[in-house]
Amino acid sequence: MSTTTQQHPSLHGKAVLVTGAASGLGAALARRLGASGASIVGVDLQAARLADSMAQLREHGVQAHALGADIAEPGAAARVVGHALDLLGRLDILVNNAGTDVTLPIAELPDADWLRVVGTNLTAPFLLSKYAAGAMRRQGGGHIVNIASTAAKRAWPNASAYHASKWGLLGLSHALHAELRPENIRVTAVIAGGMRTPFLLDRFPELDADSLQDPADVAEAIHAVLVLPPTTVVAELTVLPLRETSWP
Template sequence: MEKLQGKVALVSGGAQGLGQQICYQLAEAGATVIAGDIQEEKAAGTVKTITEKGGKAIAMRLDVSSEESVKETIAKIKSEYGSLDILVNNAGIDFTKPILELSVSEWDAAFAVNLRGPFLMSKYALEVMSPQKSGNIINIVSTASLRAWTEASVYHATKWGLRGFSHALFTEARKVNVKVTAIIAGGMSTPFLLDRFPDIPPQNLQDPKNVATKIRYIIEDDTDTVVPEILILPLMETSWP
């Protein structure tokens, strides 16, 4: 049953990893999916997989750190489809190094993508969703927003900030019937993690598809119930609890 038939969804970082799996799940549920990413060719690959299975999707170049790129992307979606019903703030970067080796430019770049990006995306998406009096905004946070480990200062700072922003956004967006959910996801078998830490035991990670299906379930709920935050972990993740 395609519960999201007629809905329009924008997924940042939709070219690979969790973002790609979210695109697959939302398209399978009937939504028209926009895979937004700075990696245009990879985003096109995500779209190709969806359309070959009969789904509806397009790729758009999207730089979440650029206000102009965000505004143009959302304006184009509104112009072409008439609505924006689902926003998934998934794009993220990290610099894994000690504070003494972390440059100011790297710190700023991580904040621009991981925290400023979701702010920009949510701000301009809400301009579309508010008159509709409906919508879902999903923020992909991390267990890094609940604890801290060494050589990950900027990632922790951005994800702690994103969790706080998500809860604040929830209190405002619900006034116009827009639901906001923070997804606190544990380690996943994605390039984001494995490209930097290839030796992580696979049993300590979860399939990103499993996280994407939980997100789909939350979005498909059309009742007046909302899930402000959910923690999704690999069963055997060693960094939790």
């Protein structure tokens, strides 16, 4: 009697660009996708922290590169994608994860902060997707993942810029899904519920951290989408903490 060993799907040989990779979900994604065999280019405004995070991946045998950059700066998106292509030779997966917020009432929100939030959370993903899709089109396909939030489907006070950017990112993601799928480029929006990350807990310290989800669990769900058969696409994925009930 012969036996066969079931092979777990992996990302072996895939080239991945992750924004906001220094901490939180971005760092968890870099670890998970690297463990699956992918080569990683991590991008973050926190250059020193990013360098440490990518160095830790290299200690585990992952080909990992750190690129300190503010993706909201003019021209940054084209430079970031070009640098990733120079380092890895191709680009199979783009994860638009970087995000920022300013929690203030609209009457107190400076114009510059509105522009910074929308620039980081919406304009930069558009531009990164534009340039990444060009590379993916030339190589025959790829996958773009846009990290949205339950803030893309509901609203609370004092977060107008954040909500506008995340609702916009969700719409952008579905538009790109419709536009790019004929070119074998899959696009997935991830509606991520509350995670135990500094981004959330530093802004809302009253939250019960025990009721939130580990970003590693969200990274696991995203990995599962990325290794689906190439004839399938998940246009929208919602990943919620089991115990946190503000989003049903």
